[in-house]
Structures are given as C-alpha cells and as structure tokens.
Amino acid sequence: MGIIDVEDLKKHFPVKKKAFSKQEWLKAVDGVTFSVKDGAVSSLVGESGSGKSTVARLILRLTPPTSGKISFQGNDIQTLKGDSLRQFRKSVQIIFQDPFASLNPRMTVFDTVSEPLKVHKLVDRSGYGDYVVNLLGKVGLQADAMNRYPHEFSGGQRQRICIARALAVSPKVLIADEPLSALDVSIQAQILNILQELQRESKISFLFISHDLRVVRYFSDEVAVMYLGKIVEHAKTEDLFNNPLHPYTIELLSSAPKIKPDGKKRKILKGDVPSPINIPLGCPFHPRCPQRINVCDQIVPEIKRLEGRLVSCHLF
Amino acid sequence: MSLLTVRDLTISFRAKKHPLQIVTNLNFSIDRSEVFGLVGESGCGKSLTALSIMGILPQNAVSEGEIFYNGRNLLKLDNESMRKLRGKELSMIFQEPMTSLNPVLTIGYQISEMLTTHEGFSTKEAMGRATELLRAVRIPSPEIRVREYPHQMSGGMRQRVMIAIAIACNPSLLIADEPTTALDVTIQAQILELLMDLKQEKNMSILLITHDIAVIAENADRAAVMYAGRIMEASRVSNILSDPKHPYTIGLLESLPKTKGIPLKPIPGSVPRPDRLPPGCKFSDRCGYKISDCLKEEPVLREISPGHFSRCIRAEEMKWEL
Numbered sequence: 001m002g003i004i005d006v007e008d009l010k011k012h013f014p015v016k017k018k019a020f021s022k023q024e025w026l027k028a029v030d031g032v033t034f035s036v037k038d039g040a041v042s043s044l045v046g047e048s049g050s051g052k053s054t055v056a057r058l059i060l061r062l063t064p065p066t067s068g069k070i071s072f073q074g075n076d077i078q079t080l081k082g083d084s085l086r087q088f089r090k091s092v093q094i095i096f097q098d099p100f101a102s103l104n105p106r107m108t109v110f111d112t113v114s115e116p117l118k119v120h121k122l123v124d125r126s127g128y129g130d131y132v133v134n135l136l137g138k139v140g141l142q143a144d145a146m147n148r149y150p151h152e153f154s155g156g157q158r159q160r161i162c163i164a165r166a167l168a169v170s171p172k173v174l175i176a177d178e179p180l181s182a183l184d185v186s187i188q189a190q191i192l193n194i195l196q197e198l199q200r201e202s203k204i205s206f207l208f209i210s211h212d213l214r215v216v217r218y219f220s221d222e223v224a225v226m227y228l229g230k231i232v233e234h235a236k237t238e239d240l241f242n243n244p245l246h247p248y249t250i251e252l253l254s255s256a257p258k259i260k261p262d263g264k265k266r267k268i269l270k271g272d273v274p275s276p277i278n279i280p281l282g283c284p285f286h287p288r289c290p291q292r293i294n295v296c297d298q299i300v301p302e303i304k305r306l307e308g309r310l311v312s313c314h315l316f
Numbered sequence: 317m318s319l320l321t322v323r324d325l326t327i328s329f330r331a332k333k334h335p336l337q338i339v340t341n342l343n344f345s346i347d348r349s350e351v352f353g354l355v356g357e358s359g360c361g362k363s364l365t366a367l368s369i370m371g372i373l374p375q376n377a378v379s380e381g382e383i384f385y386n387g388r389n390l391l392k393l394d395n396e397s398m399r400k401l402r403g404k405e406l407s408m409i410f411q412e413p414m415t416s417l418n419p420v421l422t423i424g425y426q427i428s429e430m431l432t433t434h435e436g437f438s439t440k441e442a443m444g445r446a447t448e449l450l451r452a453v454r455i456p457s458p459e460i461r462v463r464e465y466p467h468q469m470s471g472g473m474r475q476r477v478m479i480a481i482a483i484a485c486n487p488s489l490l491i492a493d494e495p496t497t498a499l500d501v502t503i504q505a506q507i508l509e510l511l512m513d514l515k516q517e518k519n520m521s522i523l524l525i526t527h528d529i530a531v532i533a534e535n536a537d538r539a540a541v542m543y544a545g546r547i548m549e550a551s552r553v554s555n556i557l558s559d560p561k562h563p564y565t566i567g568l569l570e571s572l573p574k575t576k577g578i579p580l581k582p583i584p585g586s587v588p589r590p591d592r593l594p595p596g597c598k599f600s601d602r603c604g605y606k607i608s609d610c611l612k613e614e615p616v617l618r619e620i621s622p623g624h625f626s627r628c629i630r631a632e633e634m635k636w637e638l
Contacts, residue, residue, distance in 0.1 A: 184357040186583035193580050214573050217576070218575075257528070260533070273500075
C-alpha cells in the first residue's frame, strides 16, 4: 500500500465520429496498476503517446477515469467531496513541463505563489510576505523576485517559481510531468538538485514522469515503463537498469545515446509506436518486438510477478 | 583539403542603437566525409551559424567573415549562384519535422521539386526517383507514401522525408540542426543511424548541431563546444569527452546525472543575454575556475595539444575524468 494506489485504471477518449461509422476510442490509459510509495520517488517512463501524462491528470482528478480506482491514503478520490476534496487538492500538487505556459503572465510572482495560501487559508494575510520569501529561498530565488512578472524570468527561473507554487501548500505528493525537458542541460541539473533536496528534506513522495532515462535512473526509486497505455515492466530502478526483462525496456534502454560509447553496435527498434486508436491485438508491443513468439499477436500477456518486479510478457 | 572552412564569422542583428552581436569570430573547418558536431545551449549561436552557411539568415541579420566551400567564399556569392548550390551541394534538415514540410503538397511533389529544379528531371522521372529516395530513407511501402500528405505521417516519418529531400541531389554537405530533438528516444536512434549510414553510402560530410553532448559522443568525429557565440573548445570528440580542457565543457559533462545519491554540480546562473556579456572571458561570471586575469581581456582560442583547442587561460590545469 502506498500513498497513492492506482488499480486497473482506464481512460478512453471518444474519437470524433464520422457519419455511419462505428464510434472509435482512443485508449490513452488501458488498465494501469501501480502505487506511489510514501516518501519515495516513483517514475513513469515511455515514449510520447504512451499515456504517462494522462495518468498524472487522472491522479490529480483533473479528468474522470473511464474505469478503475485511484486511492489517496486509502480513500477513493472519486468519492471525495467538499472539505475532504479540498484536503486532497492540497496534498497532491503538480509541476508541468512548460514553465512558459504554466504561469499566468498577468500575475506577479507574489500573487502566483500566495494564491494557494488564500485558497486554502493556510496563513494569515499578514504572514504572506514572509511565507513567500521563505518558499522562494527554498527554490533558490531572491526575495526581490516577488514583485516581478513571469516574462522577466528565464525558463529555469520560471520552473523554480512553479515549484515554489506547488510547495506553498506543503503537499504530500508532488507530480512532476517532464519538469526538465523544456530546459537547457546546465539548468536541468540545477532544477534536479532542487527536487532532490526537497525529496530528502520534506519526504515528499514523487511521481516523476520523464522520457529521459538518465535522469530517471538518477532520481527515482522505482520505475514503471509504459507502452500504449499499459505498464509493461515495473521494478526497482537499479534492477530495471541493470537487468531489464521486457523486450521493450531492453530496446528503450539501448536506444538512449551514451557519453561513453561502448563500441557495441546498438540494437535499434524498428517502426513507430502504433496509434492508440488501433492498438494491435494481443501484446501491444508485438509488431515491433524482436523476440516475438506465436501467442504474442493473439493473447494479451498478463502481468506476472518475478523476483520482486512486474513484467507483462509471454516470455516469462 | 577541407570541404568547408569558416573563418572569422561574425553574425549580428541590426538593432536601433548598436548592432547585437550573436556570433563572434567563429573559426572551424569540416573535412570531406566527416561528421562535425556543434554543441551548445540555446542561444549560443549554433543555428545562426548553420543558417549563415546556407545563406538563409533572417533579413535583419548581417554576417561578416568568410565561409569557403570548395574554395569559393559563400558570403560573396550572388543570390543566383547561391541558389544553385543550396539544396544541391549544401542541404539542411531542421528540428521541427512538423513545420518544415508544406502541408498542402504531397510528399512526392516536395521531393521531386529538388530534382526538377537542380537536376533537370522531368516530372515523371522525378516522381519515380522520389519513390527510390523514400526507400533509401527506409520508409515502408514508398509507392503509397509518395502520394500522401505530411499530416498522414508520424514525426519520425516526416523527419525521414526531410532527409530524403535533403539527400535528393547527393549533397557534399548536410547540415542537421537538432535533427532528433523533437523525437522520442527510439525514433532518435533510428534517425541518427540512418544519417550515419547515408553518410557512409554517399560519402558526404555532416554538420551535426545539437544541445545533447551524448548525441555528439556517439556520432561525430570532431566537435566544437559553443558558448555565447564563441567556440570554447574544439577537438576530436574522444578528446573532448576524456580530457576536456574548458570549464564550460566540464560543466556540461558534470550536469549529466550519473550515480544516484551524489548531488549534481550544475553550472550556476544562466546564459547571459547577448547584450549583457561579462567583460573578458564570456563564461567568467559562471565559472568556478575564475581568476582576476579572466576579466582583463578575452582569452583566445589556442591549441593546447595537437588538434585540441581551448579558450581558457587555465586550460592546462584542467583535469577531469568521466
């Protein structure tokens, strides 16, 4: 049991119907089960379109699931109302990918960071100033940033403001949806250090969503690999990186460029990710899988527990 | 002899008061069938350098210096001769495969346009050749794809089409400006493998521009690290990675996460605006190795060991291991 438990979560979006044709569904998330452990960093990795961000939106209750259950500290979040819903909103916060789009250009940094305090009535109005200065300090910004507008800041600084805003309500869980990918390499390291420090000091649980395997390996305790709306492998970070089992995980790890080329000819995955509207029958990965066997295009593999990890593949 | 030599290239934008200098005194050369990498963060002038080689800088930008291609100075060529080179001998692929193709023309038309313009093919011949080119960039069922439109293809496929257009006339130099940044890792690996195979087959040189030092590590022969419009370090890729001699290069390598639990050592601060660069060494305000001499005058790019250049007065003291 974790702080967040997700059980057989599904989210299917209706596709705009053409005249006389059958209603089609885009299966963004298709039966996902995992949990975010208290005080740990869980990561979701996968290519674009694999459903990572939809999972984040579902956990935040920004969009209702088609089926399945999400619990926060044991309570089903779909049943929350009134005060308990407000408490939930306070406990789970998010940082988005694009710090240029996720700050209101007409609000000063002070307004942005203090807004959650007003909404949740956490501090007295007179205490806002000190509280905001303290938060900005935590993310490495000076107090004089308070009265400036987002356009006066660089991408890295804006991402710091977004983190400060998320921290304002002292959340228990922080969802970070590709928080580094819009930033330059040298700035990525600065933001990653801030997140790491927060995690260590405040014991915030993280759901970290990224496609950058190097960052995931460095930052997270557990990794779930997603492909076309399903989790294909879920393991402890070191197990996954040292000994990936699922063919997709193997291919994904080998396709990332390395600083120290090992001279080995890389295995390169053929083809594109199929459209999530027409997910292949059987195992969704079978058309691209180099280790395909007979049953793969007919039967969806079940999730199997193997040496403390979960794999969804007919080979095991 | 090298295929392309860039000498003292300076690019600036006309502005109200002073011209805004983005690229300053750039010098590098690319040999035949070599992959040369340009690495740097956004705003360091990598893309402007590429645009200036292609002669497609924005209207309000001015370039000075010399760019020699096969002994001819590209910056001195008139528009007509430049047009004949562009697309035929020099070609370029861009970061955004989503926006660099024309949405209302078929893939086949966009490829064959190169052949009818530069090689004098008839429309029919050109369409046939377009199918072959799609096959060369490994697009499945090219006979069907050649009649399709860009929106019917995925990002990776569109980038392949861009490559097909770029290699249609067998160019000597292909400029790839962040060719894989918008793509997923598995697709990135496919595209880079394709580029390297084509380079072998067609014996062309590639100028590979990227912000990802790992992409350079695996694919380039030599590389230059750019910062604030200047080359900070240039050498064979293996030298840059195993024995970097500039604090900025070291900073970039240190920024990459390695062992879990060890805090990263990021480069402090952020890239300064081009009109607010510090005096002396342009990296001095973020540099951990700064001494008072760094601010006096800008260091020159000097040869530390054969073929290894660094723009740092303390380059000899740098010791760093991966």
